[in-house]
Amino acid sequence: GAVVSQHPSRVICKSGTSVKIECRSLDFQATTMFWYRQFPKQSLMLMATSNEGSKATYEQGVEKDKFLINHASLTLSTLTVTSAHPEDSSFYICSARMVSGTSGGGEQFFGPGTRLTVL
């Protein structure tokens, strides 16, 4: 099946610094990528939807100036957590949607996640 990678898989940073997380679709083109956030023992919460070449659409309550999303190509989307604070510590998961497929609206594949710890 299609593969989505995330880099890094784990990152620890100091409070106040910015962290960039990359999400790549390795063997397919993804016009749409999704970023989710998951706190321990909780569900995935959609943060934003990004379409290649356009601005991301953020879910209500998500600060777009804090969580910068860039979807510069059909295989790469980045999430930058700016001026990170300890409360931003979480598991961030990206997902890429393949345009063609049998699942409604196109198949969606998830990356392995990035665990961010802000000290």
Place this chain on the structure above:
Amino acid sequence: AQKITQTQPGMFVQEKEAVTLDCTYDTSDQSYGLFWYKQPSSGEMIFLIYQGSYDEQNATEGRYSLNFQKARKSANLVISASQLGDSAMYFCAMRDTGGFKTIFGAGTRLFVKA
């Protein structure tokens, strides 16, 4: 607004037995997709099974089957012949027809006992 409800925070099952994980949903859309994902402790989301709202037959994938009852808006996952490796978090999810958003339920943690 769309909503997914999983009322079982944790479930135990004996190895080799079947288990049903509950999922109910709410949507005003006529066309939608329902999914189940498995998330082991490593964190990766593993796709298990998909059911389209217009599919007349219940979806099956190996040991996984989806008990789809449209009128009741339920999409329960049945795992037959449970294995120790099935211990994980299981999420029910729903996507609208445009495929622009997938929302997830709270999840059910399954423990398979030897």
